[in-house]
Structure formats: structure tokens, C-alpha cells
Amino acid sequence: MIRKLYQTNKEKLKRNLEGIPRPIVKGIILAMILIEAVLAFLLISLNLLPIKYLVLVLAVMLAIDAGIIALVLNNKGGKKRAYTGLIISLLVMIMLVPTSFYLYSTGDALQKVSAMRDQWEDYHVIAMNASAYEDLEDIKEQTVYGIKNVNKMNEEANERLITAADVEIKEVRDIMDQAAVIQDKKGKLNDKLIFTSQTYYEMQCEEIEGFEKNTKIIYTMQVMKKSDRHSKKVNVTEDPFNVYITGLDTWGSIDKVSRSDVNMIMTINPQTREILLTSIPRDAYVQLHSFGEMDKLTHSGIYGVDETIDTVQDWLGINVDYYVKVNFSMLVRLIDATGDIDVYSDEEFDSAVSKYHYDKGWNKMHGKKALYFARERKSFEKGDAARIKNQQKVVEALIKKMTSSRVLLTKYPDILEAISENMTTNMSRRDISKLVRMQLKDMDTRWTIKKTAVECTEDNLGTYSMGMGRPLYVNVPKEESVEKVRKQIHDVMYPVEAVEETEPLLP
Numbered sequence: 247m248i249r250k251l252y253q254t255n256k257e258k259l260k261r262n263l264e265g266i267p268r269p270i271v272k273g274i275i276l277a278m279i280l281i282e283a284v285l286a287f288l289l290i291s292l293n294l295l296p297i298k299y300l301v302l303v304l305a306v307m308l309a310i311d312a313g314i315i316a317l318v319l320n321n322k323g324g325k326k327r328a329y330t331g332l333i334i335s336l337l338v339m340i341m342l343v344p345t346s347f348y349l350y351s352t353g354d355a356l357q358k359v360s361a362m363r364d365q366w367e368d369y370h371v372i373a374m375n376a377s378a379y380e381d382l383e384d385i386k387e388q389t390v391y392g393i394k395n396v397n398k399m400n401e402e403a404n405e406r407l408i409t410a411a412d413v414e415i416k417e418v419r420d421i422m423d424q425a426a427v428i429q430d431k432k433g434k435l436n437d438k439l440i441f442t443s444q445t446y447y448e449m450q451c452e453e454i455e456g457f458e459k460n461t462k463i464i465y466t467m468q469v470m471k472k473s474d475r476h477s478k479k480v481n482v483t484e485d486p487f488n489v490y491i492t493g494l495d496t497w498g499s500i501d502k503v504s505r506s507d508v509n510m511i512m513t514i515n516p517q518t519r520e521i522l523l524t525s526i527p528r529d530a531y532v533q534l535h536s537f538g539e540m541d542k543l544t545h546s547g548i549y550g551v552d553e554t555i556d557t558v559q560d561w562l563g564i565n566v567d568y569y570v571k572v573n574f575s576m577l578v579r580l581i582d583a584t585g586d587i588d589v590y591s592d593e594e595f596d597s598a599v600s601k602y603h604y605d606k607g608w609n610k611m612h613g614k615k616a617l618y619f620a621r622e623r624k625s626f627e628k629g630d631a632a633r634i635k636n637q638q639k640v641v642e643a644l645i646k647k648m649t650s651s652r653v654l655l656t657k658y659p660d661i662l663e664a665i666s667e668n669m670t671t672n673m674s675r676r677d678i679s680k681l682v683r684m685q686l687k688d689m690d691t692r693w694t695i696k697k698t699a700v701e702c703t704e705d706n707l708g709t710y711s712m713g714m715g716r717p718l719y720v721n722v723p724k725e726e727s728v729e730k731v732r733k734q735i736h737d738v739m740y741p742v743e744a745v746e747e748t749e750p751l752l753p
């Protein structure tokens with residue numbers, strides 16, 4: 247019976263496709279089946295689609311295969327239908343090849359974002375412009391001034407410089423003492439050498455008039471730092487969790503060690519669909535986790551994202567389950583990828599550092615316009631407090647845009663391209679997939695977004711990074727505000743359930 251059926255279909259195929267070489271026919275059908283198999287494998291392994299959508303996609307592919315086979319083997323249609331079946335096969339392949347490539351790119355992007363990536367920092371030997379030093383050969387067996395007790399990256403850099411140039415490294419207390427070695431407070435220049443990180447050098451140039459103009463970099467090395475902050479085990483679709491968002495004040499590589507310009511805790515409760523955005527001023531005066539000294543929170547980023555998170559955990563008494571590290575490039579590209587966002591401005595103002603103007607009321611913003619809106623503080627009487635408020639508005643608008651299922655489905659490739667090189671997180675690829683799948687499953691579910699911020703008073707105090715004897719502008723957190731923030735985070739994570747009051751039972 248089976249043999250007879252096979253022979254009949256074989257004759258139909260031979261008759262209907264007469265004139266087309268059999269290897270070509272077999273090749274087309276086989277190629278289509280292989281592409282469909284690859285697509286099915288990628289869909290299942292990425293685990294982004296809810297089960298009902300995955301089953302629907304697989305069912306559609308099987309139905310298309312069945313229809314093509316029916317056309318090819320149809321008795322009445324002859325060659326016309328058989329040729330139609332082959333043409334449909336080719337069209338299916340043309341459609342599925344880019345789809346499979348897009349899914350592969352999705353997996354690759356998720357892997358890049360969630361990979362435990364090393365951080366790096368450039369270290370420079372710096373001299374005055376008027377000095378005779380020009381390269382590494384010139385500084386051999388010379389004395390170079392470094393900074394005492396910074397971190398392991400600094401120690402490694404010192405050891406490598408000693409090996410490379412046989413120098414003697416003398417340590418000073420902080421970066422301002424180091425800068426004074428070659429340019430003192432009165433602007434007097436000395437023919438000496440210092441060895442410091444790129445971030446420290448930028449801070450010296452900002453704080454000391456003429457320092458950048460008067461100095462030159464004669465040698466640079468790159469030092470890597472491995473991150474040991476692995477993600478915690480959280481069921482992200484069931485249990486509440488905290489994500490620390492640290493925004494670096496840099497363009498370019500996300501892996502570069504830099505100061506944290508934006509510091510925000512995103513508390514997420516997937517059960518209540520609530521998100522609380524808690525902003526912390528960049529100049530908040532807090533105790534550094536590793537050094538036990540007071541400093542600006544933004545300076546903690548100099549010692550790596552792990553130091554920033556540990557410092558905040560100590561201070562607020564919360565667990566940070568994940569972190570997301572972004573830079574200017576990522577914000578601009580992500581907004582441009584999802585489409586312009588609508589942001590409400592409480593005031594009309596012009597950006598002090600860009601060409602953009604903002605009206606009071608709603609403003610439609612592309613990436614760069616949104617970035618400068620979130621960074622502006624000089625135009626406001628409340629300064630950093632107003633900037634924090636605007637940063638929250640931009641993040642809220644972006645969350646609303648990205649949690650739209652329409653945007654997720656139509657802009658997903660562009661979103662992945664925007665974040666793959668400009669964002670890093672310790673959230674696993676599996677957890678990211680679960681969150682995307684949850685949002686696609688609940689198409690019309692909207693999230694409630696709340697905002698709060700740590701309130702501070704202004705002061706001028708010494709900092710660990712710049713020297714405790716050199717007062718800098720800082721924001722001293724108000725203890726009552728810190729307690730309020732702690733309670734708000736707790737209430738979103740563990741909401742108090744209303745208990746119905748019932749009349750006591752009669753005896």
C-alpha cells in the first residue's frame with residue numbers, strides 16, 4: 247500500500263515537473279525545509295515569543311509546506327500549479343532567510359549586552375609641554391609621581407610602567423597633590439612627570455586653570471579590570487527586583503571606566519506592573535564602599551561600576567539585583583531607533599551647551615535633543631534637582647515607548663542594534679528574554695511608573711578622590727528624604743495587601 251502510494255506520487259511529481267532537472271527541484275524543497283528548521287531552532291532557543299505565538303508560527307510554516315506539496319503533486323493543475331508551488335517555495339525562502347538572520351542577530355546582541363565584559367582605563371605619563379620628554383625612552387630611570395592607594399587597576403598600571411621603563415614611582419595623597427607636582431596653585435610649572443588615569447587627568451584639567459593647555463601625554467597604556475558582579479537569582483516575571491542604572495558621562499565605548507553622570511534605581515514589580523524610578527544626585531555625598539571615605543557618588547564610577555553599586559547598597563540598605571550601564575551614545579541611538587519621544591518641560595529654556603530650544607509644555611524630541619534636555623542644569627534655578635526631574639521624564643517616556651508591543655515588534659532590530667554596543671548589564675540573556683516574552687504575552691498591559699528622588703542640601707566639603715583638604719561642591723542627602731526613599735522602594739517591592747474587615751462571628 248505504502249509502496250503503491252509512493253510510486254503514484256513519484257509519477258505525479260515526474261509528470262508535473264517535466265522539463266525541470268530533478269536535482270533543482272529537490273534542492274529547492276530541501277533548502278526551504280532547512281531554512282524553516284533553522285528558523286524554528288532560533289525561535290525556540292531565543293525563547294522570546296510566548297508559547298501561543300510560537301505554536302502559531304510553526305503551524306503556519308507547516309501549513310505553507312502542506313500547500314506547496316499539494317500544488318506540486320496536484321493532478322488537475324498539471325505543470326501550472328506545480329510551477330506555482332516552486333515559485334512559492336522560492337518566495338518563502340526569500341522571506342525566511344532575512345528573518346532567520348534577524349533572529350540570529352537578536353541572539354548575538356543579547357549575548358553582547360549580557361556578557362560579563364571587562365572594563366578598561368587608559369593610564370598616561372604626563373609632562374609639561376615645555377619639557378624635553380617625548381616618549382617612553384626619555385623617561386627611563388626617571389622619577390614618576392603616582393597616587394597612593396587607588397585600586398588594583400592603578401597598582402597594575404604602576405607595575406607595568408616600572409617594568410617598561412625602570413622608573414621609580416613616588417606616591418602622593420590625591421590627584422590635586424599630583425597635579426601640583428608639575429603645576430602648583432600659582433601656575434608655576436615644573437619639569438617633572440606624573441602617571442595617572444584618563445579620568446583623573448580629565449578631572450585635573452577641569453579643576454586647574456590652564457592644566458590641559460600646559461601638559462602633554464607622552465605615553466599611554468590600557469589596563470583591564472574584570473567585573474565580578476554576577477547577576478542574582480531572581481524570577482523576573484514573578485518577583486520584584488532592583489536595577490541600578492548608571493549613565494556614564496562619555497561617548498564611545500561602554501566598557502571605559504568613567505564617572506557616573508546619571509544614577510537611578512529602577513524598582514520593578516512584575517506582579518503589580520509597577521515601576522519606581524529613584525534618582526540620586528550625581529554629587530550626593532556618600533561613603534565609598536571600598537575606601538570608607540566620603541566622596542561624591544559620581545566619583546565612585548572612577549573605581550568601576552561595582553564600586554558605585556556597593557556604595558549605594560551600603561547607603562540605602564537595599565539589594566541591587568542587576569545593573570544597566572549606558573552612555574550618551576546609547577541614549578541617543580535608542581531614542582532614534584524607537585522614534586521621537588514626547589516629553590513635558592516645566593519651563594521654557596535654551597540649552598546652555600547645545601543649539602536646542604525647549605518650550606514649556608510638550609516637546610517632541612529626537613535622541614540628541616532628549617540628551618541635552620536630560621543634562622541641562624544651568625538654565626534652572628533649582629539646578630541639579632531640575633535636571634534629575636527631567637532625566638526621569640526622559641526615562642519614563644522611553645520606557646512607555648519600549649513597552650509598547652507595536653514598537654517592540656516593529657522596531658526590535660533597531661533597538662538591538664542601538665543597545666548592543668552602547669549598553670551592558672549583568673542581567674542574563676535568559677532573564678532579558680523572559681521580560682520581553684512577558685510583555686509580548688500581555689499585549690495591552692501598561693505599566694504604572696512612579697518617580698521619586700533623594701533630596702539634598704548644598705555644601706562644600708572635602709572628597710576622597712580630590713583630597714579631603716580641598717572643599718568641593720557636594721549635595722548632602724537629607725536623612726528624612728533617604729528614609730522616605732527607602733520606604734517607597736520597599737512599598738513597591740512588597741505592597742501591603744488590603745485586608746477586608748469582617749464582622750465577628752456570633753458565639
